[in-house]
Amino acid sequence: VVDDGRTTPATAGTTVVDHIGLLVTNDPARGAGPLGVLHDAHLVLDGDRVVAVGTGPAPAADRRIDAGGRCVLPGFVDSHTHLVFAGDRSAEFAARMAGRPYEAGGIRTTVDATRAADDGRLRRSAARRRAEGRAAGITTVEIKSGYGLTSEHEARTLRLGRELTPETTFLGAHVVPAEYDGRADDYVELVCGPMLTACAPHARWVDAFCERGAFDVDQCRAVLDAGRRAGLGGRLHANQLGPGPGVRLAVELGCASVDHCTHLDDGDVAALAGSATVATLLPASDFSTRQPYPDARRLVDAGVTVALATNANPGSSHTTSMAFCIALAVREMRLTPDEAVWAATAGGAAALRRDDLGRLAPGCRADLVVLDAPDHVHLAYRPGVPLVSVTIEAGRVRFPGADAPD
Ligand code: NIG
Numbered sequence: 001v002v003d004d005g006r007t008t009p010a011t012a013g014t015t016v017v018d019h020i021g022l023l024v025t026n027d028p029a030r031g032a033g034p035l036g037v038l039h040d041a042h043l044v045l046d047g048d049r050v051v052a053v054g055t056g057p058a059p060a061a062d063r064r065i066d067a068g069g070r071c072v073l074p075g076f077v078d079s080h081t082h083l084v085f086a087g088d089r090s091a092e093f094a095a096r097m098a099g100r101p102y103e104a105g106g107i108r109t110t111v112d113a114t115r116a117a118d119d120g121r122l123r124r125s126a127a128r129r130r131a132e133g134r135a136a137g138i139t140t141v142e143i144k145s146g147y148g149l150t151s152e153h154e155a156r157t158l159r160l161g162r163e164l165t166p167e168t169t170f171l172g173a174h175v176v177p178a179e180y181d182g183r184a185d186d187y188v189e190l191v192c193g194p195m196l197t198a199c200a201p202h203a204r205w206v207d208a209f210c211e212r213g214a215f216d217v218d219q220c221r222a223v224l225d226a227g228r229r230a231g232l233g234g235r236l237h238a239n240q241l242g243p244g245p246g247v248r249l250a251v252e253l254g255c256a257s258v259d260h261c262t263h264l265d266d267g268d269v270a271a272l273a274g275s276a277t278v279a280t281l282l283p284a285s286d287f288s289t290r291q292p293y294p295d296a297r298r299l300v301d302a303g304v305t306v307a308l309a310t311n312a313n314p315g316s317s318h319t320t321s322m323a324f325c326i327a328l329a330v331r332e333m334r335l336t337p338d339e340a341v342w343a344a345t346a347g348g349a350a351a352l353r354r355d356d357l358g359r360l361a362p363g364c365r366a367d368l369v370v371l372d373a374p375d376h377v378h379l380a381y382r383p384g385v386p387l388v389s390v391t392i393e394a395g396r397v398r399f400p401g402a403d404a405p406d
Contacts, residue, residue: 013062014051015395017072017368018042022375024073025053026346026359035338035376036359043072045366048394053360065390065397071375073341075139075367075393076322077348077358080259080280080309082171083164084126084157085147087113089314093288102241102289104213106315107147107175114147114157123160129312130164133320134398137388138310139367140348140357142167144207146174151190151198158202167352169235170199173208173215173223188219192226205256206232210246217245224253233353239263241291251275257307257351262286262294273302278351280307281343283328285317296343297334307347308340327383337377366395 020043025036030053032038042058044051052059087110096102114122126143133141143161145168148154154172161168172191180187196206206227208220214237215223224234234253238246240260247268250258258272259280272279279299286293299306308325311317319325322344329340349358356365370390371378378387391398 012047015045015063015065016042016058016061017045017065017067017370017392018058019069020067020072021069022071023053023360024071024341024345024376025361026074026342027053027361030361033338035342041072043360043368045392045395048366050360050364050366051362053362065370067370069374070389071371071373071378072360073369073371073376074345074358074360075369075391076137076344077140077352077354078133078138078309078312078322079142079167079257079307079348079351080282080311081141081143082146082311082313083129083141083143084122084145084160085110085114085314086117086122086125087314092315093318096290102291102316104175104209104211104241108178110147110314111149111177115150115153119156119160122157123163126160126164129320133310133312133322134391134393135388136321136323136386137369137391138320138322139369139391139393140167140352140354141165142169142205142309142352144169144171145199145203146171149174149177151195154195155198155202158199162202166204168203169205169207170196170203170227170232171207171209172196172199173220175209175214184215184219188215188222191223196226196230200227200230200232203232205235206230207235207237209237210244210249211237211241212244213241217249220246220249221253224255228253235259239268240285247271251277256353259309259311260285260294261299262291264294264299269298269302269304272299272304278305278307278347280309280351281329281333282309282311282317283325283333284319284321285311287328288318289316293328293332295333296329296339300335300339305347305350306335306339306343307351308343309348309351323379323387324383327380330380331383337380340380341376366392368392
């Protein structure tokens with residue numbers, strides 16, 4: 001890729017990206033198939049927006065990026081992460097690979113480490129993970145709290161998360177902290193009361209973990225209802241470790257997304273299919289916890305909107321690679337490469353209810369990835385290979401490694 005400079009500090013003026021061999025627009029009105037594919041294409045960006053998409057010779061602009069025949073696609077929209085945390089759980093991972101099951105209780109290890117870390121340490125490690133994901137093509141990230149579990153620590157996590165993204169999620173109902181052992185309902189009262197009051201100003205979303213070992217359906221309903229009254233949109237972790245009522249609760253409450261969906265019955269699939277709730281699948285956590293994979297094929301065939309996300313966190317999914325998730329979704333969850341790429345871009349945007357993301361069309365945010373490959377299928381076809389050569393986020397050109405903090 002030829003560029004006029006290195007990472008661009010400003011977004012002023014127009015930029016043309018030309019000589020795009022294959023452009024995924026995710027705009028079926030503009031190109032072939034559901035991905036809206038164009039060949040020999042160009043994009044025109046003005047500041048942080050896309051202003052034109054076309055084929056053939058590109059118009060003049062203030063700066064030019066020559067894609068050299070490579071594939072360009074919308075930046076990945078990672079709609080489920082827990083990026084703000086301290087500590088390491090590699091020993092827990094190793095024990096799991098030796099046969100120990102994954103349990104929700106491991107979250108408490110990260111809670112202890114996160115509470116003990118100062119703001120500077122949390123800020124630096126979260127920024128490093130964000131830079132890692134950006135270098136691998138993630139242009140939008142959602143960040144959840146859930147490793148603080150006091151009003152002060154949850155609000156702090158969200159404040160730090162807000163430095164990296166407007167898509168922050170209050171997850172005070174992640175697990176019951178040790179100091180509330182045997183008093184889960186008292187903890188839920190705290191989450192729905194003073195903790196929510198402290199956290200709502202720093203959050204767009206509210207979430208809860210509906211699972212054995214975490215919170216039951218009534219407790220999750222109370223948290224999501226309280227969050228909604230405080231002006232937050234709903235999302236839910238559900239059906240990760242076993243079947244349960246979480247998916248149907250998320251649909252009933254009109255959540256934007258229900259995440260994991262590893263164990264689904266016919267009723268869950270039917271409920272999702274008739275709803276506006278996105279099923280966000282997190283294959284890297286099924287990989288790292290040796291769970292079965294969700295049947296994404298069945299969901300897509302039933303008409304469910306599916307998103308893919310990394311679920312970056314220290315316990316169940318310590319990765320920031322959306323390409324890895326795409327490869328797993330294709331190999332293990334029976335999505336086609338086209339469906340997996342759509343789920344990691346437009347699907348993530350739908351899970352965040354953002355129509356300015358996940359597509360490359362005039363008016364959308366100028367978020368795109370130049371792959372060192374002729375087409376998007378290579379994301380699954382060449383697993384483990386870092387194919388992203390340039391990420392452009394809100395019009396800013398970022399070369400891998402150029403913005404990684406030390
Ligand atoms: O989405 N499921 C709950 N929360 C995280 C796991 C976090 C952890 O194990 O630390 C998840 O997988």
